[in-house]
Amino acid sequence: MSWQDDAGRDLVRSFGDRMAMFVRGEGAYVWDADGKRYLDFLAGIAVNSLGHAHPAFVEAITRQASTLSHVSNYFATPPQLELASRLKRLAGTGPDGRVYFGNSGAEANEAAFKLARLHGGPGRPRILSLKDAFHGRTMGTLALTGKPWMQEPFLPMVGGVEFIDTTIEALDAALDDGVAALFLEPIKGEAGVIDLPEGYLRAARELTERHGALLIVDEIQTGAGRTGEWFAFQHAGITPDAITVAKGIGGGFPIGALITFGAAGDLFYPGTHGSTFGGNPLGTAVAGAVLAEIERGGLVDNAAERGTQLREAIVRLDSTLVSGCRGQGLLIGVALRHPVAKAVVAAALEHGLVINAPNDDTIRLVPALTIGDVEIDEFLQLFAAALHTVEDALVLDAPSEVSA
Template structure:
């Protein structure tokens, strides 16, 4: 059977069996190891997307495999009528890493969307439950072009009208503002229950907030009695070189949401509250059958401990800087600049050809992602080293050359760097 025939077969199966909520699948992967994936024909690819910032330790890492195997042989699920040691251990660890203190609390779900759903309900509880005799807070602020999920609750706080349009009307009460301190100052008042923020807008093209925005947001929300809720789904678990991106600003939020990288590939999400925000939920206000199950929490603890043991926060910082510098010096006429923090990187292109670059990269054996028409997103495993970086630069340069050649663009020779 030819490769073409094999590809046609699985693509036909995918079209026949799967809901068409996404475009055609780009490949059929059958196994992974470290920073690499293999397709059904045995071809190897360098994975610099990492399941969209999920596989923190790469594929089939021994720590990940061992944690799943050990816990699956012990206890996988008991429901939230009961506690388990792994659940309590992970909750304590997340509080410690986030700096939530003794007053902090953790709610477990199974995804980033579930974590943000919980955060939305936390905001509503804060808006309705004014225990000091004040008026209700019906308003929730979120940022334009931010992404928080595709469920009806999280879609309501996602500032992308095109995504909302097929499902209107949205849950009311959410208002979208520009990502500027001036816009926040103009919008916030004592009727705001919460402000939702992505510290780096990953789905918008790895777009960072303006300098000082989070500090100002903390001051303004505190002054008006609103919650500051930070979505760390894509930026957490060491991705930006700190455990959570908000920590770069030196602030303390009221709540953060986490998922993706904390499980290293196992589905798990969490809401972490700080201070009095942890008292808002009470029995019956929220829940999840599988949330905080022993299997998921054991794996997440093992992943986070390995990130800590191997000092992967430092590696994310250093490799991110190394990659951005090297990418900007490839000499490709397609590259405008890079942005992001740590190992969440957006490569800004001078032409709207990100999709073509991604397709060319895959042809050359490299997996990256088009966050939008003019941005290629990178989110590799946090433990990549010189070998993976060098291979990436070679493959990415080839992909860029393929696309530039098709556009008849002239490449600029790179200038040797001054060794000093």
């Protein structure tokens, strides 16, 4: 029996076949069960901000696990309060900001959904979300996710959510005084790393304020310095009513949070929401250490600098497949001229490179924020080799008059 047999027998099929069996990691690298080394430019889908087995991450887990790992939310702990204060400072909430802790991005968005309901009440039943958005796979967050093919097996959805085109004109037409909240991603990661139109966030802030709706920004993939700011909304110079975060704030430990600004923080009252494990001392201690290391190491600036370096180098590759790059910082979408992204991912894995295809014509790159010249140079060699492998296959499969 192989590990593939074990996985096929024992794990639910919702993820499909696993691509490899990884047994350890260090920095920007992982090793499989056969000892093969891979350069990891997926980082657990934007989770491993510091890479693998970073000393700050390991030390925080070890130290906190030896003292206090969990108490209920009937009690406070120092790591919980310290992390809440740090997140408020980094997000720029001011003293009125508040933080709710959960265990994942989906849980953070579930809390935000309930925040929107509390704000809207019976008089504001409508919630707006963007077409092709992704906010999670739980029943609440799936209702916010603008992908009909994902919703279809689980209909009917939670009611009240409307999906609009990602244009300022569509937003202006849809927003009125009956809207409780607008949910959006600053960059649509699962849609293929799609940037919002120029000026969209500023227009969204102006229109939601005009109509008394909450602006809720999903920073689960874009937060924790990923785009070259602590949070992507900060590029636009706006202040939302709430943001949701997860992934990179824990550096590999499961944790999520809803961060509110201003009056939105007063909407929850005792009994309206909760989580057994959310905000426990182990998770908050690790997240606090990860964010402290990002800050100490200047990794937000590194994400901005290395992201520009990568995008410029990728478009200069000798490849007929690459048509351009999207995204900000170290959230990069490589646009392909043909729908062969999955083939490129498979070829990259063969060459020792871990990347991802969110759709058929986009490669997503979300490496650790710690990468430098060495990792980028190796990535460019491996990625070029994977692209050439697929290009050669396209030529072999083409009609003779095309390949001649």
